[in-house]
Amino acid sequence: MPEIEWVKTAGLTPYPAALAAMTARVKAIRAGEAREQVWLLEHPPLYTAGTSARAEDLRDASRFPTYHAGRGGQWTYHGPGQRIAYVMLDLTRQHGAVRARDIRAFVHGLEEWLIRALARLGVRGERRAGRIGIWVADGAGGEAKIAALGVRVTRFVSWHGIALNIAPDLSHFGGIVPCGIAEHGVTSLAALGVEADMAAADAALAAAFREVFGDR
Incomplete structure (x- = not known):
């Protein structure tokens, strides 16, 4: 099968349309009828619930549409100014340093991908034990999440x-407890004073992806 296909969709992609497209693509990849794909897009403002989402963590159900995503994790916000990368890979194969059939290594690879992409943009992203996502110092002696998985x-x-926060409206996260973590906030490249647009973030993501997952 040829190398991984990268697709970038302009504008705002409705969440149900993205779910339908991913479902079809995953089925085709599994059947050997389509290439693996990394799909870059943005969504209109919305909240998604993962399989571990708690009802009480949806603080304002009337603010934006809500969707059950079927992915792991808890509540997440998506919206303009946030780069979404949907990663559809055949994990029966090795991808760079990520071993075949090793889900934990795949998740670690996604984290490493984000950390390396942020480093290319001049930001130090870090993992935190017991917390999903990538974290940065917020400039006020604390820390905040800049990317979700x-x-x-x-x-x-x-x-x-x-989901990497480039320049979203951070107040939109107020309708949920992001990923079930109330004691820490969220941030973005723009909030950190990093002058990087979506194109710059995409270039950093593409380069870092090749380092972690290879370029086949």
């Missing part, structure tokens, strides 16, 4: 993926 693996084909 939420994945699903169906018969060793991955889908869903990562």
Whole structure:
């Protein structure tokens, strides 16, 4: 099968349309009828619930549409100014340093991908034990999440993926407890004073992806 296909969709992609497209693509990858894919897009403002989402963590159900995503994790916000990357890979194969059939290594690879992409943009992103996502110092002596992860693996084909905050409206996160973590906030490249647009973030993501997952 040829190398991984990268697709970038302009505008705002409705969440149900993205779910339908991913479902079809994953089925085709599993059947050997389509290439693996990384899909870059943005969504209109919305909240998604992962399989561990708690009802009480949805603080304002009337603010934006809500969807049950079917991925792992808890509540997440998606909206303009946030780069979504849906990663659909055949995990029965090795991808760079990520071993075949190793879901934990795949998730670690997604984290490493984000950390390396942020480093290319001049930001130090870090993992935190017991917390999903990538974290940065917030400039006020604390820390905040700059990127979220939420994945699903169906018969060793991955889908869903990562969300990197470039310049979203951070007040929109107020309608949920992001990823079930109330004691820390969220941030973005713009909030950190990093002058990086979506194109710059995409270039950093593409370069870092090759370092972690290879370029086949």
